[in-house]
Amino acid sequence: MANRSDPLSLRLPDELREALQQAANQAGRSLNAEIRMRLEASLVPDFTRPADWELGELRQEIHGLKVRVVALESKA
Incomplete structure (x- = not known):
């Protein structure tokens, strides 16, 4: 360019x-x-969202994974 x-x-x-x-x-x-x-x-992809948005998404994903682990453990 x-x-x-x-x-x-x-x-x-x-x-x-x-x-x-x-x-x-x-x-x-x-x-x-x-x-x-x-x-x-x-x-630049790394700068398209504020870092705290990504942290919030990660927290939500971790919470969802914890819920799934608890559900799987209760089935065992």
Whole structure:
């Protein structure tokens, strides 16, 4: 893929723009770099969901497995 830097016009609510600008300032990045970093990260499978969502899913799966183990033990 070619490395293009075509300008992109984007409408953002003021609150979102301010939050992104604040995050960019704290990280020492420009607003453009902050938005680009966040967009790129959203396309990487490991970053598509917050970690706590995955932990919640794992907890649910563990609970389900425990229920199955108890059911199997009661049949034995």
